[in-house]
Amino acid sequence: MNDAYSRLKDRFSRIATVNEAAAMLGWDASAMMPPGGGAARGDQLAVLAGVAHGMLVAPDMAEDLAAATAEGAWDEANLALMRRAHRRATALPAELVEATARANSACEKIWREARPRSDFAAVCPWLEEVVSLQRETAAALSAATGLGPYDALMDTYQPGIGAADVEPIFAAYESFLADALPRAEEIQASRPAPLAPQGPFPVEIQRALGRRLSERAGLDYEHARLDESAHPFCGGTPSDVRITTRYTPESFGQAMLGILHETGHALYERGLPEAYARQPVGEAAGMAAHESQSLIIEMQASRSDAFLSWLGPELHAAFGGDAAPYAGANLGRLWRRVERGFIRVEADEITYPAHVILRFRLEQALIAGDLRVADIPGAWGEGMQRLLGITPPDDARGCLQDIHWHDGAFGYFPSYTLGAMAAAQLMQAARTALPGLDEALGQGDFGPLVSWLRVSVHNRGSLLGFQDLMRAATGRPLDASAFMEHLRGRYLTRQTP
Amino acid sequence: MNDAYSRLKDRFSRIATVNEAAAMLGWDASAMMPPGGGAARGDQLAVLAGVAHGMLVAPDMAEDLAAATAEGAWDEANLALMRRAHRRATALPAELVEATARANSACEKIWREARPRSDFAAVCPWLEEVVSLQRETAAALSAATGLGPYDALMDTYQPGIGAADVEPIFAAYESFLADALPRAEEIQASRPAPLAPQGPFPVEIQRALGRRLSERAGLDYEHARLDESAHPFCGGTPSDVRITTRYTPESFGQAMLGILHETGHALYERGLPEAYARQPVGEAAGMAAHESQSLIIEMQASRSDAFLSWLGPELHAAFGGDAAPYAGANLGRLWRRVERGFIRVEADEITYPAHVILRFRLEQALIAGDLRVADIPGAWGEGMQRLLGITPPDDARGCLQDIHWHDGAFGYFPSYTLGAMAAAQLMQAARTALPGLDEALGQGDFGPLVSWLRVSVHNRGSLLGFQDLMRAATGRPLDASAFMEHLRGRYLTRQTP
Known part of the structure; x- marks a missing residue:
């Protein structure tokens, strides 16, 4: 495990933690939220999704992904999955992601x-x-x-x-x-x-x-x-x-x-x-x-x-x-x-x-x-x-x-x-x-x-x-x-x- | 209202939206969360606080705050409060904020x-x-x-x-x-x-x-x-x-x-x-x-x-x-x-x-x-x-x-x-x-x-x-x-x- 991989683990942990917050708010929206909270909740989920996406496509993420090495089945698989997530996230232009979110919601x-x-x-x-x-x-x-x-x-x-x-x-x-x-x-x-x-x-x-x-x-x-x-x-x-x-x-x-x-x-x-x-x-x-x-x-x-x-x-x-x-x-x-x-x-x-x-x-x-x-x-x-x-x-x-x-x-x-x-x-x-x-x-x-x-x-x-x-x-x-x-x-x- | 102020309003709206997410998770922690969720929730709140703080102290925030002008009592007061928030956030070194969070929690x-x-x-x-x-x-x-x-x-x-x-x-x-x-x-x-x-x-x-x-x-x-x-x-x-x-x-x-x-x-x-x-x-x-x-x-x-x-x-x-x-x-x-x-x-x-x-x-x-x-x-x-x-x-x-x-x-x-x-x-x-x-x-x-x-x-x-x-x-x-x-x-x- 090199430094780049170690940094990647921290980055992905942070992304996952933001996604956990979003998951909890999603549960709340379906199980607890009064109807009048819907509009604000939509904004909260959109901003958290944007924050997580921003962390994933950050320029230094690509550098670390290029430089990282991992040893052992678990960490090798983990690094491969990190690369997969990054590849998929960067494949989509921001305008397409936004247009899709808007069209789906409408x-x-x-x-x-x-x-x-x-x-x-x-x-x-x-x-x-x-x-x-x-x-x-x-x-x-x-x-x-x-x-x-x-x-x-x-x-x-x-x-x-x-x-x-x-x-x-x-x-x-x-x-x-x-x-x-x-x-x-x-x-x-x-x-x-x-x-x-x-x-x-x-x-x-x-x-x-x-x-x-x-x-x-x-x-x-x-x-x-x-x-x-x-x-x-x-x-x-x-x-x-x-x-x-x-x-x-x-x-x-x-x-x-x-x-x-x-x-x-x-x-x-x-x-x-x-x-x-x-x-x-x-x-x-x-x-x-x-x-x-x-x-x-x-x-x-x-x-x-x-x-x-x-x-x-x-x-x-x-x-x-x-x-x-x-x-x-x-x-x-x-x-x-x-x-x-x-x-x-x-x-x-x-x-x-x-x-x-x-x-x-x-x-x-x-x-x-x-x-x-x-x-x-x-x-x-x-x-x-x-x-x-x-x-x-x-x-x-x-x-x-x-x-x-x-x-x-x-x-x-x-x-x-x-x-x-x-x-x-x-x-x-x-x-x-x-x-x-x-x-x-x-x-x-x-x-x-x-x-x-x-x-x-x-x-x-x-x-x-x-x-x-x-x-x-x-x-x-x-x-x-x-x-x-x-x-x-x-x-x-x-x-x- | 100039462009810098208009961008500031967007930035502060985004920060407030992250803080709303944190407020909801704080409510959940006290009113709904099972005891076993506490550790993960602490991490979620810490990461969201870090994200919001990062947005507030971002370098381009300072530039916009310096360049912004606002007209009318509400927007003038708003801009002054933005400057206040930024001044207070940048006054504290990150190490002090972290040490304080750790010491308070302990x-x-x-x-x-x-x-x-x-x-x-x-x-x-x-x-x-x-x-x-x-x-x-x-x-x-x-x-x-x-x-x-x-x-x-x-x-x-x-x-x-x-x-x-x-x-x-x-x-x-x-x-x-x-x-x-x-x-x-x-x-x-x-x-x-x-x-x-x-x-x-x-x-x-x-x-x-x-x-x-x-x-x-x-x-x-x-x-x-x-x-x-x-x-x-x-x-x-x-x-x-x-x-x-x-x-x-x-x-x-x-x-x-x-x-x-x-x-x-x-x-x-x-x-x-x-x-x-x-x-x-x-x-x-x-x-x-x-x-x-x-x-x-x-x-x-x-x-x-x-x-x-x-x-x-x-x-x-x-x-x-x-x-x-x-x-x-x-x-x-x-x-x-x-x-x-x-x-x-x-x-x-x-x-x-x-x-x-x-x-x-x-x-x-x-x-x-x-x-x-x-x-x-x-x-x-x-x-x-x-x-x-x-x-x-x-x-x-x-x-x-x-x-x-x-x-x-x-x-x-x-x-x-x-x-x-x-x-x-x-x-x-x-x-x-x-x-x-x-x-x-x-x-x-x-x-x-x-x-x-x-x-x-x-x-x-x-x-x-x-x-x-x-x-x-x-x-x-x-x-x-x-x-x-x-x-x-x-x-x-x-x-x-």
Whole structure:
């Protein structure tokens, strides 16, 4: 380690600390802030982003990056990630960054008003501007990194993964789906209809129970908070992680499973390597990796037969009423229901990837210039028909449903399904490594799983690229096989309750 | 307005925006943050302070300050305040600022542990270091500003007010107190003992009531939050102000009056001139001015006979039980009780200034080098004996009770009593301007008072220095007469219930 590298560590630590401040203010904006604070908050976040960006592109940063040397796997990886961050930050002219921020913010605002009215025409010109700037950004990043334009955008969210990695995995899933979906529906129809637990389910009880469940999953409230927001998320910093959910007294499933989902994200942040805190190599390994950690807790562990058989009596003790709906098998029928729907965030495990595949294909075409913004609604309808055999009745339930594109996030969507598939592949490896895993989950014990994840994923930070992380943890790069096997076991086998 | 001034406005706006971010994180640290987040938060605040300081002392800032011209009272005052801020920031060498931050933080930590054990010996060496650095700071600020060393510290908290302004006011009060305190005690003893309302007083009810009272006082929750913290305070920013209090089911007085106190601070922030938001001239006019706004709401308005007669039935409706303790006259006896005590924050209106006068004299002597840190406990005991005729049984109830010195705040204490006196003088002027003021308070209506404050104080920001602000609002600079007249009416008149 030479002086230049040592200075770089200080610089990046300072940048990360400014970003921590911004992360906390972002959490506050969603979970605490009164509406009248919005304008000032926007300014605060913009100034902090400008300060962090200014530190990253400072002239002496480039000198130190050129002169730095590092020894050992961690510091070598760290230096490479510093160079990557600098290369990406300097690739984009300040005017493009500013124009993008303005266009995204303006489009998102229009979208918020237009979505309830299903008014794509109102959004269209604004989204055209967003897409046009994203294409410029993609071109600039492509020139700086040597990646293809769309890959350069994907690389923002999940470093090291491009369309060529995703294409065969999604293709395999698409052909699986054509057969699996009708079969899952048929099996589901042959089973008893799920019984609904009788409410109301007081929010105070849900809040205490949600906290207890997240604690069982390993979240330490000396370093965490659980609050409420319109859209549940995990924010904050590794030593002070903030998760949110949304409660309604009419039901509890969404809130409890949502808390477990965000707990998965939070455990990842909490488990990042402390020795490299505030260094690029100490960060999470990308959005697909992050989603794998939320989904392994929510989908793989918490919706498993074993865990539901433990959870049922806990829920019944909390809410009272008739016991039958709280039987593990009934909770499975309730919370693993397959249904072809229009809305991605409400989709089940089998159909969810179809929503992502649709968006992945469309956004590739938009960035390539092969699809015009005005043609999105038509292409959306065709895609949904082909993938799920349904056609959205309007754009609110079609191309206007997600914030992502309207806020300038292109290349993000694949992370959801890569995360779901990685979660299945990691769970498969964990089950092999830990024969008592399901027995522990059957006692409400996440300990063995989370300990394994800590060593296999969390503690590794960004030391390994995504595929190397999967190789190290599971013995092979990501593919769709474990996910399809998981779905076969859960949805396509007549014996399962 | 020339280009240099226009650039300065942008620079100062950016600095203020960074400071807003820090203010929000400070609020979070006290009201929301889990304990494990403390270390990272300290780093975040230090980095933001460094960023803001770096912007202020940047070389091109000095160039613009030299070249700038401004026209009109507001911009002229703004430019003068910019120059003041720059002069003060550049007066202190970076090493002194850092050493001070480290010494303050270390001493405060030791003090937190030593206070419960009343262990002054443990604190002494650390406080010596703090005082030594404060003396250096005072000397450097004195050299840059032409003020005396202690005045230069006072100027940090209440610009434009020095020891020579305070001395005659405090001297007048001291001779008033010698006669007034025994007389107030005698009158109090001749009255019926106050009846205590019967609890418990559920926290949920207090929370709702506290919010309603602050709304009545004019706080708009589109731009505010009310939360809980160990030490109540008002934080946040003018468009997103955050007040806190502390509840206990055993009593409600402290929480309700505390909320009204912080509401006074919050109304000041909310009423600052929007046209000069994030500019020095748009800020509050100092700590004494700020305290005058909290105390005019809490002490002058909320503890007035008129308001208590309205408040009593409201409280009774909220908490139920026997009505007699909720009579306005009884609430007055409960909440305006005079008692010679050791603890400043628990002191009544009459004895509070004695606590401040003691600290003012001692900290002047410490900064002048006329009092050694080791001799503080003895000097404290003598001072309390002379001022209030009592001697603290230990240092926990003596010189270790306040955080201020142990955190490096010298020159702050006078603001409390200047604020109390300014509140009385402003209330006197408001009563003259608004003959219906007390009638309105008797109907729980703060409207006339707050509207008057908005025009007379809030909207003026830092356009006027403290004494000019008092002149503009009340016709004369601050003196002790209105405060003494207020105390005579409330505590020294036999007729008052």
